[in-house]
Amino acid sequence: MAGDLFGEETPTARQDAATGAAPLAERLRPRSLAEVVGQEHLTGTDGAIGRMVAAGQLSSIILWGPPGTGKTTIARLLAEAVKMRFAALSAVFSGVADLRQAFADAEKMAATGKRTLLFVDEIHRFNRAQQDGFLPYVERGTVVLVGATTENPSFALNAALLSRAQVLVLNRLGDAALETLIDRAEAETGRALPVTTEARAALVASADGDGRFLLNQVETLFSVTLDAPLDPAELAQFLHRRMPVYDRDRDGHYNLISALHKAVRGSDPQAALYWLARMLVAGEEPLYVLRRLTRLASEDIGLADPQALVQCLAAKDAYQFLGSPEGELAIVQACLYLATAPKSNAAYAAQKAAWSAARETGSLAPPANILNAPTKLMKDLGYGAGYSYDHDAPDGFSGDNYWPDGMAPGDYYRPVDRGFEKRIAERMAWWDAQRRSGR
Template sequence: MAGDLFGDDAPAGAGDATGPVPLAERLRPRSLADVVGQEHLTGAEGAIGRMVAAGQLSSIILWGPPGTGKTTIARLLAEAVGMRFAPLSAVFSGVADLKKAFADAEKMAAAGKRTLLFVDEIHRFNRAQQDGFLPFVERGTVVLVGATTENPSFALNAALLSRAQVLVLHRLDEAALALLVERAEADVGRSLPVTADARAALIASADGDGRFLLNQVETLFAAAIADPLDAAQLAQFLHRR
């Protein structure tokens, strides 16, 4: 369940820590209820929970650190209300990609299917590109869900912010991260080869990033470790890796 946590049915290769599908991808949640650490948004009283209950989405900006579930929440949100999910990355997309995304959304709207346009790292688009979203958001061609690690007040146009609700995602706390490790162990079918102290140190080292934690867990499962590592051995092993 990571992040992005964060679903689709488990792909082929689940249960094999060294298989072609990364552990973090295999553990992506299958519903909003499976997302850990963001219950203030996804719970019944949270902004996202209320939108789903009403069956009506407004454009939102998901602001939070890496590995907290922004991409997964957006995808599951679309599924929960029966919308088409169209992802873009501002790092890899340009004007042509945006035009195609809007054209596809208009075609789908004409066929009676609404589109949730998810834009990862939306702050990477310049001001003119951000302005390009406005007419499509205003007409309802797309419901825009943007994700950013930067403060939206400084990184996004005021005009775009005025049309979207900013929702803040928290770093995953110790309990949420511990749950991710337990899910990983259940997926692989064995316990993590570390002592209790090393397990606590591993969780602390993630600094609230679920994807980073699961990548470290996968590294440990893939290695041939005969005896459980203590905290010092774990630090040396991961640093060496």
């Protein structure tokens, strides 16, 4: 069963590695935790895994990280480091029968004094009931569970299972770690990578933090005979670039839209444009991004610049009229407009305050003076009595009462001293002064 970064080692894989027939990634599999690159915050002396190994005692853990960062390798080396039996399952290929067999085998081994580390790859793919099935075996110590997932455990795993396991976050591999893998590949093959210095840097960047992908690319380069080292342009033609990790209904999706929202709110048009590009290049639905920008126009800009909402709706019309890729420029324009507009969340705060007041005050009736009186009975009951028509008043302002009897006037909308809202605040202050003077 292939796993993360270097896969799960099998007898056949070990034999192939010994004869040189195994893939390069298999031959470069770390033989100790110290050889694992890019995860020193976990495997080092002060890291959670390093401390567990030093104590010789493992607890159940969930390894959460991107593909190609070493989750399977770490699990296997953990078992070796504390001399536990290593058993592995993939949630993609395993069902209830496989789980039962794994637990039964672990119980037999426990009876002989041998504990089992049960590694479950893609553990988030097990349903809730299957995840609950682990609990009694973890609690009794029949197995030490090491689960691997690329999804946010907060959403993908049961709370009961999470409460019994420590979540450890693996980082995407940085440039230094990926360079180390290339160095090891060159040492293993006895050859220099047939690329220029600039192409080598481009190769590292193209891996997007995935060590397994990088080694596969390196192996492809070693498999051919070239007359001269490849430059970046030639390398790009020779190899394909790794697609960014981006699931439109998963954690990465929400992380990037959050980053876009925060960058716009923070008035950083350059960062906002970058996060917008990250989403659209990865295949996000453009209209989803536009919907979020339109919401942002009201939530974080509002009446500080009323044109912000107009720009978003115009971008929607333009995109639907032009399609991709021409229409994406309109989305860029809307994004940059929002990022460079004056900011105010006054409308957003006013909505929350007004909604709260509406729930608290129940069914208070409007004051009689502002009620319509289409019938004689309603007129006799005082509907509309004393209503002042504002257009007949000086300055178009009567100062009439519009609040329910027994309820003090609320103060929900508080415009900021920025953009168009600064002028709104001035008008509101003048109206308030008129009311206080008895208008």
